[in-house]
Amino acid sequence: MSRRCELTGKGPMTGNNVSHAKNRTRRRFLPNLQDVTLASETLGRSFKFRISNAALRTVDHRGGLDGFFAKSKDVELSDAALKVKKEIAKAQA
Template sequence: MARRCELTGVGPMYGHNVSHANNKTKRRFLPNLCDVTLHSDKLGRSFKFRITAAALRTVDHRGGLDAFLAKADDAALSPNALKVKREIAKAS
């Protein structure tokens, strides 16, 4: 399973561990992914997503899943989230 947020497209980032002696070794910064169930008001259904904690806060800030997906860029969304976005647009 890919370590990628389904709503924002955030994935692992790469960098270095830097020691006191300034030795650098490669490391990965993994996103804080959470399995959540989000409810769509327009469709009256719930959908399961694997999203970052930051994306979950953004969904709450924008007023729910419907409002978030309306503003979301299609390129960042997973195929599953894109399908839900199209269903919501069709229901409007």
């Protein structure tokens, strides 16, 4: 399972551990991923996603899963999320 957010595409970043003596060793900063179930009001169903906490806050801010997908870009979404977005758009039309 990749360490990538399904809604925002946020993934691992790299940087340095810096000791008191300024010795630098490489490290990874991993996104804070959570397994969540989000409900779509339009479809009347719920979907499981593995998303970052920042994405979860964005979904709440935009008024739920339907509002998030209305403003999201297709490039950032995973295949499963893109499929759900198209279903929601089809149901709203």
